[in-house]
Amino acid sequence: xxxxxxxxxxxxxxxxxxxxxxxxxxxxxxxxxxxxxxxxxxxxxxxxxxxxxxxxxxxxxxxxxxxxxxxxxxxxxxxxxxxxxxxxxxxxxxxxxxxxxxxxxxxxxxxxxxxxxxxxxxxxxxxxxxxxxxxxxxxxxxxxxxxxxxxxxxxxxxxxxxxxxxxxxxxxxxxxxxxxxxxxxxxxxxxxxxxxxxxxxxxxxxxxxxxxxxxxxxxxxxxxxxxxxxxxxxxxxxxxxxxxxxxxxxxxxxxxxxxxxxxxxxxxxxxxxxxxxxxxxxxxxxxxxxxxxxxxxxxxxxxxxxxxxxxxxxxxxxxxxxxxxxxxxxxxxxxxxxxxxxxxxxxxxxxxxxxxxxxxxxxxxxxxxxxxxxxxxxxxxxxxxxxxxxxxxxxxxxxxxxxxxxxxxx
Amino acid sequence: xxxxxxxxxxxxxxxxxxxxxxxxxxxxxxxxxxxxxxxxxxxxxxxxxxxxxxxxxxxxxxxxxxxxxxxxxxxxxxxxxxxxxxxxxxxxxxxxxxxxxxxxxxxxxxxxxxxxxxxxxxxxxxxxxxxxxxxxxxxxxxxxxxxxxxxxxxxxxxxxxxxxxxxxxxxxxxxxxxxxxxxxxxxxxxxxxxxxxxxxxxxxxxxxxxxxxxxxxxxxxxxxxxxxxxxxxxxxxxxxxxxxxxxxxxxxxxxxxxxxxxxxxxxxxxxxxxxxxxxxxxxxxxxxxxxxxxxxxxxxxxxxxxxxxxxxxxxxxxxxxxxxxxxxxxxxxxxxxxxxxxxxxxxxxxxxxxxxxxxxxxxxxxxxxxxxxxxxxxxxxxxxxxxxxxxxxxxxxxxxxxxxxxxxxx
Numbered sequence: 035x036x037x038x039x040x041x042x043x044x045x046x047x048x049x050x051x052x053x054x055x056x057x058x059x060x061x062x063x064x065x066x067x068x069x070x071x072x073x074x075x076x077x078x079x080x081x082x083x084x085x086x087x088x089x090x091x092x093x094x095x096x097x098x099x100x101x102x103x104x105x106x107x108x109x110x111x112x113x114x115x116x117x118x119x120x121x122x123x124x125x126x127x128x129x130x131x132x133x134x135x136x137x138x139x140x141x142x143x144x145x146x147x148x149x150x151x152x153x154x155x156x157x158x159x160x161x162x163x164x165x166x167x168x169x170x171x172x173x174x175x176x177x178x179x180x181x182x183x184x185x186x187x188x189x190x191x192x193x194x195x196x197x198x199x200x201x202x203x204x205x206x207x208x209x210x211x212x213x214x215x216x217x218x219x220x221x222x223x224x225x226x227x228x229x230x231x232x233x234x235x236x237x238x239x240x241x242x243x244x245x246x247x248x249x250x251x252x253x254x255x256x257x258x259x260x261x262x263x264x265x266x267x268x269x270x271x272x273x274x275x276x277x278x279x280x281x282x283x284x285x286x287x288x289x290x291x292x293x294x295x296x297x298x299x300x301x302x303x304x305x306x307x308x309x310x311x312x313x314x315x316x317x318x319x320x321x322x323x324x325x326x327x328x329x330x331x332x333x334x335x336x337x338x339x340x341x342x343x344x345x346x347x348x349x350x351x352x353x354x355x356x357x358x359x360x361x362x363x364x365x366x367x368x369x370x371x372x373x374x375x376x377x378x379x380x381x382x383x384x385x386x387x388x389x390x391x392x393x394x395x396x397x398x399x400x401x402x403x404x405x406x407x408x409x410x411x412x413x414x415x416x417x418x419x420x421x422x423x424x425x426x427x428x429x430x431x432x433x434x435x436x437x438x439x440x441x442x443x444x
Numbered sequence: 445x446x447x448x449x450x451x452x453x454x455x456x457x458x459x460x461x462x463x464x465x466x467x468x469x470x471x472x473x474x475x476x477x478x479x480x481x482x483x484x485x486x487x488x489x490x491x492x493x494x495x496x497x498x499x500x501x502x503x504x505x506x507x508x509x510x511x512x513x514x515x516x517x518x519x520x521x522x523x524x525x526x527x528x529x530x531x532x533x534x535x536x537x538x539x540x541x542x543x544x545x546x547x548x549x550x551x552x553x554x555x556x557x558x559x560x561x562x563x564x565x566x567x568x569x570x571x572x573x574x575x576x577x578x579x580x581x582x583x584x585x586x587x588x589x590x591x592x593x594x595x596x597x598x599x600x601x602x603x604x605x606x607x608x609x610x611x612x613x614x615x616x617x618x619x620x621x622x623x624x625x626x627x628x629x630x631x632x633x634x635x636x637x638x639x640x641x642x643x644x645x646x647x648x649x650x651x652x653x654x655x656x657x658x659x660x661x662x663x664x665x666x667x668x669x670x671x672x673x674x675x676x677x678x679x680x681x682x683x684x685x686x687x688x689x690x691x692x693x694x695x696x697x698x699x700x701x702x703x704x705x706x707x708x709x710x711x712x713x714x715x716x717x718x719x720x721x722x723x724x725x726x727x728x729x730x731x732x733x734x735x736x737x738x739x740x741x742x743x744x745x746x747x748x749x750x751x752x753x754x755x756x757x758x759x760x761x762x763x764x765x766x767x768x769x770x771x772x773x774x775x776x777x778x779x780x781x782x783x784x785x786x787x788x789x790x791x792x793x794x795x796x797x798x799x800x801x802x803x804x805x806x807x808x809x810x811x812x813x814x815x816x817x818x819x820x821x822x823x824x825x826x827x828x829x830x831x832x833x834x835x836x837x838x839x840x841x842x843x844x845x846x847x848x849x850x851x852x853x854x
Contacts, residue, residue, distance in 0.1 A: 043832060082687070082717075084713060105583075127446040194844045215628050231841060250710070253710060254707070254710045254711055256707070257707035257710055258704075258707045258708070258710075260703070260707070261700070261703040261704045261706070262704065262707075264700050264703055265700040265701070265703070265704055266748060267700075268696050268697055268699075268700040269697070271693070271696070271697065272693050272697055275689070277683070280690070283681070283685050284780050286678050286681070286682065287678055287679070287682055289678075290671070290674050290675040290677075290678040290679070291675070293670070293674055293675070294668075294671045294672065294675055294822075295670040296667070296671070297664070297667035297670070297671040297672075298668070298670075298822075300660070300663060300664045300667055301664055301815055303494060303815065305819060306815065306818075306819045309822060309823050309826075312823075312826065313826060316826060316830065321503065332822065368565070386666075404635075405711055405713065408708075408716075409716050409719050411854075412704075412708075412723070413719050413722075413851055413854050416719075416722065416723060416726060416851060417737050417848060417851045420844050420847055420848040421848065423844050424841055424844045424845060424848065427837050427840050427841040427844065428841055430837050431834055431837040431838055431841065434830050434834045435834060435836065436832050436833065437830055438827060438830040438831065440821055441826060441827045444819075444823050
């Protein structure tokens with residue numbers, strides 16, 4: 035491979051050193067974090083068939099995002115788009131703006147250093163009120179919402195629940211919940227305190243094993259980043275070609291048949307009229323096929339690209355997550371050396387290893403979660419893509435069959 | 445719309461004046477031709493439902509052209525391609541080279557001034573022995589042969605029958621037949637003597653009616669020439685796009701899916717293996733679809749272009765045919781004026797009108813024949829084109845359905 039590399043990956047490499055420190059990972063591993071975690075706030079990692087996993091949500095829910103509508107405030111001075119959200123666990127609709135999603139994303143990204151918070155669809159400066167843009171953003175937000183609801187930790191987090199359930203009309207409650215989320219103390223180093231991992235004999239992860247798994251995943255994300263970038267580029271180009279070139283080519287064929295039928299119509303004999311009509315119909319069929327080609331990317335390639343955009347966000351998150359985990363591993367290695375050199379007490383080193391173990395559990399749970407939704411999403415998206423392509427080619431075939439039948443009685 | 449004009453039409457306009465003279469039309473109309481025509485050599489025009497028609501061939505036949513094979517003579521010093529011809533009325537195969545076709549074409553074009561002798565597929569200087577060229581030429585010759593056999597006058601002509609039936613091994617008989625054809629006296633002005641038209645009351649064609657029909661046909665051929673040129677250009681471009689652009693686009697999609705499946709294979713967990721295989725299969729399917737696009741023009745567009753080439757030949761023939769007819773009409777008008785001015789005897793003018801009537805009958809029969817085979821050929825070719833396009837899109841759909849099923853048990 036080489037060549038293709040997301041810019042996000044590159045820029046994050048530059049401040050790699052500070053991530054372990056800034057995330058609070060270092061302070062936690064060194065035992066400098068302190069805070070009280072209520073039982074209800076614990077984030078549990080369990081051992082599943084495929085290794086560490088986030089404990090499944092006992093009450094899973096989804097949330098639809100529909101009906102983007104233009105609304106105004108300050109007596110029409112300011113316009114914005116509001117989306118209707120209906121979470122399945124409450125059934126109560128709320129309206130949210132992109133800026134609310136954006137606020138929430140900021141909170142979550144700060145709170146969860148080893149969880150890949152899905153990125154929001156891109157901000158866009160111009161054309162905010164154009165139908166295409168709004169429809170595209172709605173789809174992007176729906177994908178984002180799906181990944182939020184699918185993640186056992188994110189789905190249950192207070193700020194997200196506030197966002198999903200606070201009535202849109204209750205300005206006061208909204209501000210209270212916002213303030214509460216912004217004052218959350220279980221962030222940074224303290225966040226790690228909330229993670230609960232399996233205890234007892236045989237539950238400490240093998241350091242080398244963890245390192246090899248994380249390195250394997252790092253190689254995986256690099257390859258996946260390259261191939262999704264490439265697929266996105268290809269899909270974009272393929273869509274563009276269908277909207278321009280393919281459409282044009284089929285319509286040129288239609289136009290040429292049309293000209294032929296017009297020429298043939300100069301011969302007004304009865305026995306040639308049927309042929310002229312059949313050729314004119316064929317001309318229209320090719321014109322329609324051109325239109326079908328141009329409309330098709332919206333049905334099949336656009337959803338693929340929406341999915342790829344979401345995954346590119348995750349892939350941009352993982353270098354930081356991996357770095358936190360690697361920072362913790364390094365601290366364990368250092369502490370072992372320090373103990374050998376008599377510079378550290380055994381008990382302190384054991385504490386470091388224990389807390390590193392928590393970060394390893396969380397990281398592996400997050401990696402497993404990523405693979406799980408990846409297989410789920412790419413399976414369903416590939417199926418959707420192929421189904422839409424099949425429908426498209428069937429429509430084309432049907433158009434041509436209609437045209438063919440026009441020659442039956444010529 | 446202007447612009448498109450075949451170069452053949454343009455160059456023939458330059459020596460338009462001489463055509464009427466050179467064809468022998470003028471000499472015939474003026475009563476200067478003399479020769480004896482055996483009853484069996486008469487070319488009969490009859491009045492059919494749609495006006496004058498060449499009397500139908502009571503024993504219609506076809507002739508296949510197959511198995512182009514490379515042969516050598518002069519102990520391998522000279523190579524050539526021989527085609528196997530099997531006429532249905534003899535069932536005896538003969539072998540002919542392109543140069544034999546070319547000789548025959550020359551004879552026929554000289555002999556029949558008001559009949560559109562189908563043009564042979566183009567000569568080509570280089571690549572004579574390349575498979576693509578040979579296959580293309582064989583198809584062109586088969587179309588040519590079909591039009592020869594479909595024409596009641598051409599099909600029966602001695603030179604053509606000699607060409608179809610003389611055993612390839614009988615060098616002497618071949619040369620004799622050739623010499624006979626080259627010494628044929630029923631050419632030029634004499635040829636018109638062989639044309640027999642309906643006689644009796646009401647069988648003289650109305651001059652103005654004929655003029656209007658011929659003018660209408662002239663406008664028709666101009667439009668048809670333009671539109672077939674355009675369709676040929678479009679078909680050529682469309683074929684080129686499928687062989688290059690379309691193929692490339694679908695194969696790029698295939699390649700990108702392939703890269704994605706290779707990236708995903710880095711995750712060796714059992715639950716993701718099925719997806720990886722399904723994506724790899726999808727990649728292959730798109731690669732195959734690219735190949736199908738590239739192979740398709742040979743099935744559908746090439747035959748359309750072969751037909752258009754044949755018709756472009758006919759359309760290039762008609763200006764001369766129309767000119768002969770118009771020359772004869774002009775002579776009739778002149779003779780009437782001369783009679784009024786007392787410069788010509790009534791009897792001579794009547795003779796001119798009678799002979800012009802023969803040319804008019806022959807011209808209208810030829811125009812009718814053209815329309816008849818045009819409707820027949822374009823109907824069957826449009827059907828063939830659409831059938832092949834339908835088969836193509838069905839093959840594509842089938843490939844995609846196979847790919848879709850691979851996701852069933854993922």
